[in-house]
Amino acid sequence: MARKCINCESRKEMTRFDHETFTIEHGGSQIEVAGLSGWRCGACGEVEFDADSARRYAEAGDQLVLREREQQSKEIRRIRRKLGLSQVAAARLTGGGHNAFSRYERGEAMPMPAVVNLFRLLDKRPELLKELFRSNRKSKKAKVGSF
């Protein structure tokens, strides 16, 4: 009996593989999982792992996400310190509540990509921080003036 692909429903092309090594990529880092087995569809390329392989593959993926979160926490902390910002000042600049940065840096929450991107930009061009504070002050004055 031919096995049916769950993705494209082709019955002809499912072939068995054993002890293969898969590489999972996430956010610029990668991890290798060896000794995986299952079925591969020759028509669409979809892979169906055996139960044990599926579990190991998923665990490795989770590990990679955790590792990335940890690296991002460290990066955020390093850049914040380099800029001479307290956690509260950094949160005031990017939003997310007054304790947002202590949560990011403890790995309890993931910052929005916009926050990470802003910090990476400020890492390369720290002098732009002055511009941010200057324009924040201006917009506050404008608000007060408009009342």
Ligand SMILES: [Zn+2]
């Ligand atoms: Zn298929």
